[in-house]
Amino acid sequence: MNSAKPLRADAQRNREALLAKAREVFDAGGFFDLRFDDFARLAGVGTGTLYRHFPTREALAEAVYHEEVATLCDRARQLQATLPAEEALATFLRGMVGYMDAHQGLARTLATLMATGSGALAEGSRALEQAVTDLVAAAVKDGAVRDDVGAGAVMMALHGIGAAHDRPGWRAEADGVITLVLDGLRRSHSGDGQREHEQESVGELK
Amino acid sequence: MNSAKPLRADAQRNREALLAKAREVFDAGGFFDLRFDDFARLAGVGTGTLYRHFPTREALAEAVYHEEVATLCDRARQLQATLPAEEALATFLRGMVGYMDAHQGLARTLATLMATGSGALAEGSRALEQAVTDLVAAAVKDGAVRDDVGAGAVMMALHGIGAAHDRPGWRAEADGVITLVLDGLRRSHSGDGQREHEQESVGELK
DNA sequence: CAAAAATATGGAGGTAGTTTCCGTTTGTCA
DNA sequence: TGACAAACGGAAACTACCTCCATATTTTTG
Numbered sequence: 001m002n003s004a005k006p007l008r009a010d011a012q013r014n015r016e017a018l019l020a021k022a023r024e025v026f027d028a029g030g031f032f033d034l035r036f037d038d039f040a041r042l043a044g045v046g047t048g049t050l051y052r053h054f055p056t057r058e059a060l061a062e063a064v065y066h067e068e069v070a071t072l073c074d075r076a077r078q079l080q081a082t083l084p085a086e087e088a089l090a091t092f093l094r095g096m097v098g099y100m101d102a103h104q105g106l107a108r109t110l111a112t113l114m115a116t117g118s119g120a121l122a123e124g125s126r127a128l129e130q131a132v133t134d135l136v137a138a139a140v141k142d143g144a145v146r147d148d149v150g151a152g153a154v155m156m157a158l159h160g161i162g163a164a165h166d167r168p169g170w171r172a173e174a175d176g177v178i179t180l181v182l183d184g185l186r187r188s189h190s191g192d193g194q195r196e197h198e199q200e201s202v203g204e205l206k
Numbered sequence: 207m208n209s210a211k212p213l214r215a216d217a218q219r220n221r222e223a224l225l226a227k228a229r230e231v232f233d234a235g236g237f238f239d240l241r242f243d244d245f246a247r248l249a250g251v252g253t254g255t256l257y258r259h260f261p262t263r264e265a266l267a268e269a270v271y272h273e274e275v276a277t278l279c280d281r282a283r284q285l286q287a288t289l290p291a292e293e294a295l296a297t298f299l300r301g302m303v304g305y306m307d308a309h310q311g312l313a314r315t316l317a318t319l320m321a322t323g324s325g326a327l328a329e330g331s332r333a334l335e336q337a338v339t340d341l342v343a344a345a346v347k348d349g350a351v352r353d354d355v356g357a358g359a360v361m362m363a364l365h366g367i368g369a370a371h372d373r374p375g376w377r378a379e380a381d382g383v384i385t386l387v388l389d390g391l392r393r394s395h396s397g398d399g400q401r402e403h404e405q406e407s408v409g410e411l412k
Numbered sequence: 413c414a415a416a417a418a419t420a421t422g423g424a425g426g427t428a429g430t431t432t433c434c435g436t437t438t439g440t441c442a
Numbered sequence: 443t444g445a446c447a448a449a450c451g452g453a454a455a456c457t458a459c460c461t462c463c464a465t466a467t468t469t470t471t472g
């Protein structure tokens with residue numbers, strides 16, 4: 001992963017300090033209210049040092065995000081190995097909500113960065129998406145879940161949950177979304193009158 | 207609505223110009239790449255004028271957003287009046303996806319503003335949410351839709367769709383989300399082993 | 413219709429956050 | 443331990459945002 005660079009000792013130390021402080025600020029939710037300059041001070045390093053390690057806010061976020069995502073992916077794999085596919089998926093998704101609930105600041109920060117479209121989170125996102133894709137694929141294989149709606153839809157729903165994290169009844173609504181997604185997935189690929197895209201677009205209604 | 211102020215003629219003209227240019231830039235998706243100053247130039251007015259009419263980026267967005275939302279809400283009411291409740295809901299949601307598809311830049315802009323948490327979009331959001339709430343409530347009353355998951359969950363899913371608008375297979379995945387939501391909603395409030403929040407939180411897994 | 417009053421304009425300049433740059437310090441290797 | 447490379451920190455330049463007010467336009471009034 002960090003292939004090319006044998007980073008010097010003090011550099012390593014500063015990097016850790018930066019990351020530690022970043023995580024702290026993230027979880028407190030104050031990431032965007034804080035001058036990037038002052039953040040350097042907070043972590044006990046100079047501005048130059050901060051910028052050398054993390055050229056942008058997004059780069060810093062990405063670094064923090066990375067570990068969190070790794071944790072979540074591990075969990076996904078673990079569930080997949082120990083539970084029936086459908087149950088693994090359900091448990092993982094409900095666990096995600098719990099996770100976001102427990103790390104609201106992080107969730108908010110990530111949602112903002114996502115929307116800002118920096119693209120810096122792409123790598124972490126991809127890992128998480130892969131985990132979800134695997135879980136869904138396994139459940140499909142089991143026949144527990146329909147095959148005409150992909151994991152991408154599930155990811156979208158998750159994004160929505162994260163992005164809406166400041167709504168009053170967040171937790172309950174988030175659980176509701178998961179319930180809908182899971183029940184929707186369980187529904188066999190029915191032939192009921194659901195044509196896919198065909199209805200007229202409202203785009204030109206204006 | 208615009209109750210108190212009989213706005214002067216040139217002011218009115220400038221306001222229109224600003225809004226027109228804003229809509230254009232929105233739809234092109236370049237709203238956030240543009241210096242606010244330069245935007246004034248683009249619209250052919252001075253910085254001061256821009257700021258007097260719209261004190262912040264969000265205020266401008268809100269103004270544009272407002273008309274779009276009104277259109278959508280009208281459509282919701284119209285559907286509700288002419289179709290069976292469940293079908294009205296389904297048509298509206300699928301129409302939303304079509305709408306976002308036709309106005310990608312706008313969708314992206316709004317998603318960003320949502321996530322940025324300005325709160326300036328609250329009014330428009332509320333109107334839209336009210337429309338969805340009504341549609342869902344009607345469907346519940348009909349017995350076509352479960353009553354244990356609120357409209358809030360549907361809103362979250364919609365947000366997710368809007369926020370993820372830059373994904374490669376967006377349209378198909380978005381339709382997938384709607385399919386899941388609708389099928390999930392249709393599923394009767396079953397007593398299957400779905401305890402609501404109870405599983406252990408993964409929050410402290412770290 | 414002309415002059416006064418009210419309203420709106422535009423852009424120069426102040427303000428604040430971001431980022432670069434470079435003289436100094438710290439760590440590493442032989 | 444000395445020499446070289448890597449990293450540090452913070453002052454200063456840069457950039458985008460927003461305010462302010464002398465000037466211009468519209469509306470009202472006599």
